[in-house]
Amino acid sequence: MDESSIRGSSDRVLFVSLGMVVLDELRFPSSPPAKDVVGGSGAYSTLGARIAAGSSGCRNIGCLVLAGNDFPQHVEEELRNWDMTIVIRKDPDKLSTRGLLQYEDDAFGPKTFKYLTQPLKPTPEYLKSTPLLRSHAFHMLAKPEEMLVQVPELFTLRLDGGVQDHPLIIWEPFPASCRPENLSAALRACELVDVFSPNHLQLAAFFSSGCDSHAFSQDRIQEQTLTFLNTRRQAEWHGCVAVRAGEHGCFIASNGSFRWLPPFYGPKEDLAKVKDPTGAGNAFLGGFSIGFINTGESLQAAKYGTVAASFALEQTSLPQRTVDAAGEKWNDSIFEERLQELNSRLQVTS
Template identity: 45%
Template sequence: MASSTPPYISCISLGMIIIDEIHMPNRPALIDVLGGSASFVTLGSRLFAKTPERVGCLLVAGDDFPETVREEIESWGTTLAMKKREGEKSTRGKLVYEDDTFGPKTFTYSGAPLRATPTDLLNTPLLHAKAFHFFGTPEEVAAQKPELLQLRKDNGIEERPFIVWEPLPASCTSINQQAFLSACKHVDVFSPNHLELSSIFSNPPEVEFDTDKLESYAQTILDSSMGTGGTGNIVIRAAEHGALSMSRTSRPTWLPAYYPKGAPEVVDTTGAGNAFLGGFIAGWQRTGDVRDAVGYGHVAASFAVEGIGLPKVERVEGRVVCNGAGVAQRLEEYKRKLGEASVKSERVL
């Protein structure tokens, strides 16, 4: 039975923690680099946590998980639950950049990936989390949401969690369009990137960035029912173009990315979308406002793009500092930028 005083866990990710091997032209390969959607989502939420222990981290590992990588995760101060799959290898990937711009790249798994499921949360405080990040196909989401709720109910947890779904990129095809429309009813926020959304509604996917088409696709999802009783939100992550948020009760709102296109601070965008969602969840829990939460997401993503791999986060004189910059200060700076920007038709571009 659940404890009478369960720990407060703000959020966790059911995505993957991956050990990356990164190859770049004319540079030595980087080995055992911490990556994966769950790593970046966790760090994105950790940036805004007043007490890092309130952010949960689920690590599904094989027998060979490097101790140095585990120590890196532990250094964040989050509540870590490690589930070891005996006799299996940890999830490893090979990331190859075609040139030194950190643009074109390929990613392949070195072996079969270990995917987290709600059952991995059993006998851990993470089952009590207030919010969950799902990373999977429509079929996985449709199965995992009721499974998660049943596991929580069986353990005396009646509160319904806030669920944000990031789709598995390979599942984003027009063939799966109806499956996506059905699965969106199970979550509170659906957040593909703009290319993934286009792939769901267009065959072949459109390459040109078009705000009107993206808003039209998002409206189709809303019309089909988004979230419980149609009260959910869609947040489209569009890299340097910013992010779109929509619901049945709000007009389309575009907020700009923290760094504009071509900014010299942007080194590598790998993981930025995941960090955005971690920051978004933290912002939603603080403010209850989607627009404000998107701002938190953009600030979290800004730290993720400043280097290779996960950014360094620490506490300095009571402040959360990432890559040497104060997180709260950057958030305030972003809010000031929005205040100075012109708003037209509910868009900030």
């Protein structure tokens, strides 16, 4: 039996993720494990949107949490303290989604991941009878075949609920589904979304399953991205492809423009500030969503995403939020100031 609670309801929800909130256990070779570390694409994409929205827009960020009977109270309180429109659906007969991150060294380098419990995967059905269903934007982490089912399902639920406008759909492909045999389904799924955002390894995996796909190449990323755009142009698709490339930045492409943007933290002097890249790509998409809603332009949205991702890199799990006379801060920094700094850098290099 599912038990639901809603906190901080807003009539104008701008963003909701249908990714998972995962409770991770982090294991290292020579230090004790860290348990109940908040992770998952749902948590980090919501983080990115929440940071970009600021304190004035916090209630406009929706957060869906599927929890089991063991969901920690301190995690619930931390999420509620972000002052979002949060819906927590608890199933007393199930365990929360838990994962194991096994690091090969103590510097948050190479790692493996596996689920320790049966994942509780959000679908549009969980949005029924909540303010989250009316959101202006949805982030979805799913396989191509799941997108072909879930996007129409979401639209039907919205129509049944009296919502007729078309939301912004941001699709992050499920990593294991990025294979050459799924390319055709991925192209069909793209016709239903506004933003398709693989990382550069996931994009490469749609075209090759060989080890050579792991080598970074701007030219190859651009060529593979154009394959998606050329096919979509024939279908009169007006969305964009946002390829997240970690320390290499991001490539933003639409039918009218193409641009590489650098990361907020570069490969040299800023590396000491980067502790753990886990979740940064998800945070990028949350920030991107708010940036697109605010500006209506994908390149500007990518700047929001780049800055939002920088806060996820600076520690394990979620950054620290504080409020003082200067306003809301994350890791003692103000989002708008970092955005201004990024814009200044881009003006110098352009």
